[in-house]
Amino acid sequence: MTPRISFEHQLEALNDNLVEMGQYVEKSIDQIFKALETMDIELAKEVMEGDDTVDDMEKGIEAQSLALITRQQPxxxxxxxxxTALKVVTDMERIGDHAADIAEIIVRFEHADFYHLSKQVPKMIEATKKMVHDSLNAFIKRDVKAAGEIMKQDDxxxxxxxxxxxxxxxxxxxxNQNADYCVDVLMIAKYLERIGDHAVNICEWTIFEEKGTIDNIRVL
Amino acid sequence: MTPRISFEHQLEALNDNLVEMGQYVEKSIDQIFKALETMDIELAKEVMEGDDTVDDMEKGIEAQSLALITRQQPxxxxxxxxxTALKVVTDMERIGDHAADIAEIIVRFEHADFYHLSKQVPKMIEATKKMVHDSLNAFIKRDVKAAGEIMKQDDxxxxxxxxxxxxxxxxxxxxNQNADYCVDVLMIAKYLERIGDHAVNICEWTIFEEKGTIDNIRVL
Known part of the structure; x- marks a missing residue:
């Protein structure tokens, strides 16, 4: 195998790991939203346990990226x-982290009904789910145009x-409402808002990878 | 100027920018804690406005790091x-971000007294302030031993x-308490807890930079 082919294999392997991590994080988001809707404690626990996997994936991709930069000098x-791999994993990891934060709340108050406390909760969940899906999809497909559009969903x-x-x-x-539940719904909403911010970052890194620009300024 | 000297100047400039950003973020943290204690709206607004500066510093350091990797192939x-520069700026930026989050709460409820709502708040503020200071200091001094110790403060x-x-x-x-204020104190505490997490990351990146290991695994 020539060094170039080996290098290309390594880039492919890195990309495969990013795609795998993206899919895992998206699955966690889907699961935690389902767990919220049905107050499914077991599913919430699964998401909490999955957070270690996300952390391991992040560390692995960081190590792989750093080793590639040193040894291959791309x-x-x-x-x-x-x-991009080195940076985008942080945003993926944070999304997974917030899914686990929500899971913790569900497990603590298994008799609560966070989902129906405010009519806006299901709407915010739908909007967040869509934005995570779309941004990860744009990143995986390297679709710069889509990435630019998806960022607007954050509003x-x-x-x-x-x-x-x-x-x-x-x-x-x-x-008239249980104060604990109210506070926790607010926390859940704050996590969703942060997840939106990280989806914006994923779009920004998609644009950087293709165009070499950050905030329209050419860098690489 | 030989290329090597020019490269070293660029590394120094990068380091200077990191130190400057670290100091700026630490100042924001000190200011926001003072604003919380005295409910100083003007100071809180200053921190909110400073958040754009932090974002610009982050983008600048990212661009500088990426350009250095490409052109100098270190x-x-x-x-x-x-x-490390490329990664640690994210943690610094997030600390600044949370300072601005707290600032927003202060500005919205200028007649609240978040600081005295729970005796634990001043303690948590002290602990967070110390951890931010210590972790940034360890990073600036590249003190791996201190970094390893400081991480434990997160508990x-x-x-x-x-x-x-x-x-x-x-x-x-x-x-008997204003529910708005209670909810916001909880939010403030959550931000402090997250700031602690980012201080842990700064310690981890300090160790990586010196030893080339992540979680004790050799990477570079």
Whole structure:
């Protein structure tokens, strides 16, 4: 095997691992939203346990990227691919992390019904699920145009967060709802809002990998 | 100027920017804790506005690191330094981000007294301030031994978070406190807990830069 072929195999392996991690994180997001809707404790526990796998995947991809940069000294698009891998895993890991944060809340209050506490919750879940799916898909397909469009979805998620916040505070003030549950729905909404931010980052890294620009400034 | 000297100047410039960003983030943390204690709205607004500066610093260091990797193709310790720069800025930026999150809460409820709502809040603030200071200091000094020790402080912060959570929930149930304020203290505590996580990461990257290991596994 010539060094170039070996290098290309290594890039492919790195890409395979990124795709695998993206799919795993998306599965965690789907599972945790399902667990929220049905208050499925077992499914929530599965997501919590899966968080270690996500952490291991992140560490593995970081190590692989750093080793590739040192040993192969890639240039141009190859280098952008490896640098992107090194950065985008952080956003994937954080999304997985927030799925586990939500799982913890579900497990703690198994008799709560977070999903129906505010009508905005299912809407925010739908919007977040879509944005995670779309951003990971754009990244996997290296679809720069889609990435640019998907970033705009974050405004919807931010708007829903503000609505939930206002609703929950008035529920708390009304005093007819379990305060613990109200607080935790707010936490869940905050996690969803952060997940949206990380989906934006994934779009930004997709654009960087293809175009070598960050915020429209050429870097590589 | 020989290429090697120019390269060393560029590494120095990168390091200077990292130190500057670290100091800026630490200042934001100090300011926001002071603003919380005295409910100083003007100071909180200053921290909110400073968040754009932190974002710009992050983008700048990312661009600088990526350009250095491409053009100079560094190896060994130099490469570890540049790779660390590329990763550690994310943690610094997130700490700054959470300082701005806290600032937003202060500005929204200027008549609240978050600081005294729970006796654990000042303790958690002290612990977080210390951990941010220590981890950034260890990073700047490349003190691997200190970095390993500082990581353990995170258990204190996590413990205080759990205590605040229990206290606030019982305050909410008692119904004698403004529910908005209670919810926001909980949010503030969650941000502090996350800041602790990022300080742990800064310690981990300090160790990686010097030793080339992630979680004790040799990478570079």
């Amino acid at each position: 240039v141009a698009r190859d280098l952008r691919m490896v640098s 919807i998620i931010d708007g829903l967060f503000d609505k939930i916040k206002t609703e929950i505070i008035s529920l708390l003030q009304g005093g | 190896v060994a310790r130099d490469l570890r330094m540049v790779s 204190i912060i996590d413990g205080l978070f759990d205590k605040i959570k229990t206290e606030i929930i019982s305050l909410l149930q008692g119904g």
